[in-house]
Amino acid sequence: MKRRPPPTVEPGFAEFVAARSAALFRTAVLIAGDRHTAEDLVQSALERTYRHWGRVSAMDAPEAYVRRILANLAVDHFRAAGRRPLELLDHDAAVPDVYPDLDEHDAVIRVLRELPPRMRAVLVLRYFDDLTEVQIAEVLGITVGTVKSQASRALAKLREVMDPPDHARAPEDPARSAKEQRTA
């Protein structure tokens, strides 16, 4: 089947892709867990953006629109693939161990991968993209209350492996309390 390519790409869209695709990819790879899926998700999100670029470009925050599409695509993708366990991260190549505590790093990432897709997206948008709870609710199409509850549950799971040095700052954490009792 013959397909007619677009004669030109709007300069604004080309600039947007050049400027923001890397940031979108970084978000996607954290939610998706592997670079190939992340690449597909970003590609799909940008394709959809292109379709409405005339209107998107006039928005105050076009990236927020794209990020919304990206996050929803990611959640939908992993819901559709819900029967398949997420694989551990597929890194580009062997890299020097620059992180001071790789055990903890890997443990946190492993827990992240095991979270439900929407909960994982909440964490990435909150603690990597630095969005507010209101913005996350808008991006994911859920209530602020759901954002809070999802983030709270996710952090509770992460606490079990992160074991922060300042125990006194979260005395209500049952997992840590149990650990303290074991070590006492």
Added chain:
Amino acid sequence: MTTIEEKLTAILTDEADRHDVPAFSAHAIAQSAVAKGFWRRRHVPLIAAIGLAGATGAGGAVVAAAGHDGGGRVTVTFQQDTTGWVHPPPPITVDSAVVRDWVLRRAHAEGLTGIDVTVRQDPFALVVTGRAADATRLRMLGTTTDVLFAEARSVSSETDDHLLAESRCVQKSDIGPDQPLCDRNGHGYTFVISHDGRARAVSAHAVRRGPGVRDWAVAVRFDAAGAEAYRRQAEDRPDQSTADQRITVEAGPFHLGDPVISQPLTDGVFESATGFTRQQAQDLAVDLLDPSPEDGLLLLTATVTPAAHG
């Protein structure tokens, strides 16, 4: 921000830094967007494109369909669709005998006769030959059925962040009911698949709900796993009323649009909206009872050509 939150931010940043960022081409993205024409979910373009081809007589964006007489017989070749993928999807690996039996069973249920079926591997191709007069229905033999649980309230990733005008909330269909794209408030749907990926029907049959030709619906009863999947789906949306939970079925060109579930689906029973002819409702019931032997068959394109003689 607590210590844990700060540490999590650092770990996420480190993790993101460990991946080389690929180069995205604006031109390639635009080209792919234009080529696809429209999209919703990965297998929906196939369905929509078939409907479009039927309505306009032209090939759709995904399905290349060129009808020819071919001396009274045509060959429909189903192949894996790799359109629009940055990385090719995994190749289809199926049990040839299972797929062949599935197609023949569906053909028999739909009253199609004189069907020849061949399954080729590497690359996958399902080749069905039959009467040219049955070309449209032959093209449906390789399509699969998927039951989806949809939520209506979330802002859809497929539509704008503004409410859609009523006229844009329905996709016209010549086969079955028009396809609703929005909820009652004008928000686009976000489709989510069931937890188990697929809910299977244990019974499905056409039921008449009015005197008109298109007053037929399909009554469906899920298996226990399907009913349980719906229950869990509803539980996962505690902030959403059950009136906004919908079950949709995507099967070839058919789409059971807007069978709003107004109460928990505890018994696994639901009925579609009306809008089908008797034949369509019966065909869909057949599809629901025998959806697909292999998940990988979801991404098939169909090409119709004159059957080779001899």
